[in-house]
Amino acid sequence: MKKDILICGVGGQGTVLASKIIAAAAMEAGNNVHSAETIGMAQRGGSVTSHVRIGEASSPLIPKGKCDLLLAFEPSEAVRNLPYLKENGLVIVNSVPVKPTTESLQETGYDGTEMIAYLKKQCKTIAVNADELCERFGSSKYFNVILLGVATGSGELGLSKELVLAEIEKRVPAKFVETNKEAFQVGLQAACL
Amino acid sequence: MKNEYVMGNGAIALGALKAGVNLVAGYPGTPSSEIIETISKYPHEGLHLEWSVNEKAAMEVAASAAYAGARTMVTMKQVGLNVASDPLMSLAYVGVKGGMVIVSADDPGPISSQTEQDTRRFAEFARIPVFDPTSPEEAYEMIQEAFAYSEKYHTPVLFRPTTRICHAYANIPMQEAYQPHAYEGFVKDSKKWVIFPRLAFANHAMMEKRNPEIGADFSASGLNTVWNKDSSVSVEKAVFAGGVSYAYAKEFLQEYPQVKLVKIATPYPFPEQFAEKELEGVKEVLVLEELSPYIEENLLKLAGRKHLPVEVYGKLTGHVAAAGENSYETVSAVLADFLQLTIPAPRGLSDAPNLPVRPPVLCAGCPHRASFYAVKQAMKGKKSYFCGDIGCYTLGNAMPLDMCDTCLCMGAGVTMAQGFHWVDEEMEGAAFAFIGDSTFFASGMTGVVNAVYNEANVVICILDNSTTAMTGHQPHPGTGRNMMGDIVEKVSIENVLRGIGVKYVKTVNPLDLEEAVAVVKEATGEKGVKAIIFKSPCIAIVKSDKKAVISEKCIQCGKCIREIGCPAIVKTDGKVTIDQNLCTGCNLCAQVCPVSAIQV
Known part of the structure; x- marks a missing residue:
């Protein structure tokens, strides 16, 4: 299998865990995997990306125009990373914006809707609303697992739901396993809508 | 033996453990910090690990242990090497008995540093060898070589990964148990271990005689390699690269295999014999590297001394950017130009809506x-x-x-x-x-x-x-x-x-x-x-369940936003709201609010 997946968002949203789970599941399926993360100062509320390269690859970062799947935790971050997406690639995006502090000071009215509209014009896009999907769990902490469910359900991840779920289970504390399974299921269903 | 999926820093740690490292000391600094953190997961008899108070302390702790024959490693970021440069410069003269590897992680960009300094220059300045890995897998193998070279030539050696190597993940072999290196212990000899002007003079001469020998050793070592040599490529053109730029170039040349790619993994002492051989018949060479034109200058020196009829393109000729990090995109553009290829341009964002800027900020509740x-x-x-x-x-x-x-x-x-x-x-x-x-x-x-x-x-x-x-x-x-x-x-x-x-x-x-x-x-x-x-403790260490909420009393004056700039306080539909996912209930905004509308 050869697949390039870019995961993007804002520091603190759980992108790193999502990339680790995808990488582990892909390895479990017998692939060679490389990935690269944003670490350090930029983590503090800045834009973050994880590049996951499944199959043989030389560059640690995905070349622009070669990404198969863009998994975006935030609408403007999806647009920022759109140059990485290949011609007929898929974008899975959370439509709920994270407003930067600078935005509140300047009040430019950024609310994410213009980003989703732009994405839909440019490429295949699955937009999901994190707030709505997380509501029943009472916490946005489950959103990364939900988004993994959407990615798996879309078929573009190229990994079976059993493989991905097994890696999720390995990484969450025992008492949260059931809720995470449920969250993953919510994602799988959202992909079909 | 099984594999562990670790970042380049983890690969360096596992390689050092395999080499039987006895003492590791360092000071945290992005992108180097995870080396010591990885080693701490494998505690065993015969290994001392410490975060030293700073890089100078780390260097000195490791130096004397290496005098005693122990294998030691010091880790830091590039600016940390400035702090440790006082002991390093003298240590280069004195030398070591056990292998001593100084890992100094460079940060092209810079992404989280004050400078774009190049550790390869520091190696030349200090007159000690330097190793420059191009991937986490190579870093794992190369750090073991670095210990061996250090011991063979009784000199501390530098090892310089860059951010994209340190923070890239790969599958690395991991052992069940690690065997520490056996060492003799310190043998007193003040003529050897006490630096005086006389010793400095003698050892300076020794180093200058030794370094070309190390360069020749590197030439024959197999660490510096050529990729895509035998295909139907142009013999008159060649690409030389170091660090992650090599990986970018290889990714591009796998798609357009038109020219050979020469890797310089041991920039100092420069592997001249190896480079000269690869320049044979070459009329134009492109050099891809980050930070400073180090390989480029060495090729120019070599071409001058040997009267080679070769044009050298790189940072000095403006073909490669003088500052900032390279990327697949910048490298492929330079390569396409060099090979006279037309490559498709990636999707542009000229018609996209304005993207919000996200400068890093102090966390909510910091x-x-x-x-x-x-x-x-x-x-x-x-x-x-x-x-x-x-x-x-x-x-x-x-x-x-x-x-x-x-x-x-x-x-x-x-x-x-x-x-x-x-x-x-x-x-x-x-x-x-x-x-x-x-x-x-x-x-x-x-x-x-x-x-x-x-x-x-x-x-x-x-x-x-x-x-x-x-x-x-x-x-x-x-x-x-x-x-x-x-x-x-x-x-x-x-x-x-x-x-x-x-x-x-x-x-x-x-x-x-x-x-x-x-x-x-x-x-x-x-x-x-x-x-x-x-x-007051960092919010990432002591987790809080407290939350601040805004009551009806809020007059929407926005003072909380204007005064403290907390990322948890945002305006939604014109109203000030507190993001309950980010808020830690630190209570600062409540103390700033003029109408006591915020409660924790």
């Missing part, structure tokens, strides 16, 4: 925000100097806090505040230094001695969040924990300050705004050196 705000309130309207330092709190420079007038290097805030005092003794406000707890121990203490001794009038604010937050929460002398897993005596910042002779030392909770402002006002009324310890 106690540093409260400390800065207290000083700002206390000094309102009085001309003051705010000297920042290296750590999360450098982010105090961002609007709306705007509380960082200077930032230079580790520990500089304490001493720079003194300089401002001496050129503006009649200032209405005060000269402040802001320094974190880890930075205070690393290089702030001597600056305080300087202030006391020279009778400077300064306020030193120690932002004590009980961790080294920016680099990933490493312990330090004030935390009471070390990397051997021991609970140790905490070094008290307050006692250190009093011991130095600072008369005014007060500890205050920055999240109690009124009290904090009062202490700052009181301190600035005193003469001499004053120290205020703003003590």
Whole structure:
């Protein structure tokens, strides 16, 4: 299998865990995997990306125009990373914006809707609303697992739901396993809508 | 043997463990910090691991252990090498018995550093070998070679990965158990281990004679390689590359295999014989590397000495950018131009909506925000100097806090505040230094001695969040924990300050705004050196369940947003709201609200 997946968002949203789970599941399926993360100062509320390269690859970062799947935790971050997406690639995006502090000071009215509209014009896009999907769990902490469910359900991840779920289970504390399974299921269903 | 999916820093750690490393010391710094953190997961008999107080201390601890024949590794980021350069320069002359590898991680971009300095230059400056891996897998193998070369030539060696190697993940072999290197112990010999001018002269001559031999050894070593040599490629053109630029070039040339790609993995002493052979018949060579034109200059030197009819393109000719990091995109553009290829352009964003900018900010609930705000309130309207330092709190420079007038290097805030005092003794406000707890121990203490001794009038604010937050929460002398897993005596910042002779030392909770402002006002009324310890733990260490909520009483004045710039406070549909996922209930906004509309 050869697949390039870019995961993007804002520091603190759980992108790193999502990339680790995808990488582990892909390895479990017998692939060679490389990935690269944003670490350090930029983590503090800045834009973050994880590049996951499944199959043989030389560059640690995905070349622009070669990404198969863009998994975006935030609408403007999806647009920022759109140059990485290949011609007929898929974008899975959370439509709920994270407003930067600078935005509140300047009040430019950024609310994410213009980003989703732009994405839909440019490429295949699955937009999901994190707030709505997380509501029943009472916490946005489950959103990364939900988004993994959407990615798996879309078929573009190229990994079976059993493989991905097994890696999720390995990484969450025992008492949260059931809720995470449920969250993953919510994602799988959202992909079909 | 099984594999572990680890980042390049983990690969370096596992390679060093395989080499039987006996002692590892370092100071945290992005992108190097995870090397020591990985090693700490494999504790075993015969291995000492420590976060040293700073890079100079780490270098010296490792040096004497290497004199005794132990295999030692020191880790730091590139600017840390500046701190450790005093022992390093002399150590290069003295040499070692056990293998000693100094890992200095470079940060092209820079992504989280003050400089774009090139450790390869430092190696040449210090006259010691340097290894430059192009991937995590190679870093794992190469660090083992580095120990062997260090022992073979009795010299410390440098090992310099860059951010994209340090933070790239790959599958690396991991052993069930690690066998420490057996060593003889220190054999006293003052003619060998005590550096005097006579010894320095003799060893300088020895190093200059030895280094070309190491270069020849590197040429024959197999560490420097050629890819795509035998396909139907242009024999008149060649590409030379080092570090991650090699990986980018290879990715491109796999798609357009038109030219051979030569890897320089041991930049100093330059593998001349190897390079000369690969330049045979080549009329044009493109050099791809980051930071400085190091390989390029060496090829020019070689071409000049051997009268080779070759054009060398790179940073010096403007083909490759002089500053910043390379990327697949920049490398492929230069390669396409060199090979006269037309490549498709990636999707543009010219018609996209304006993207919000996301400069890094202090986390919601960060106690540093409260400390800065207290000083700002206390000094309102009085001309003051705010000297920042290296750590999360450098982010105090961002609007709306705007509380960082200077930032230079580790520990500089304490001493720079003194300089401002001496050129503006009649200032209405005060000269402040802001320094974190880890930075205070690393290089702030001597600056305080300087202030006391020279009778400077300064306020030193120690932002004590009980961790080294920016680099990933490493312990330090004030935390009471070390990397051997021991609970140790905490070094008290307050006692250190009093011991130095600072008369005014007060500890205050920055999240109690009124009290904090009062202490700052009181301190600035005193003469001499004053120290205020703003003590409150990092929000990533002590998790809080508390949340602030806005009541009906809110008059939408927006003062909370304008004054403190907390990322949890945003305007939604024109109304001020608090993001409950980010809020830690620190209570600062509630103390700022003019109508008491915020409750925790």
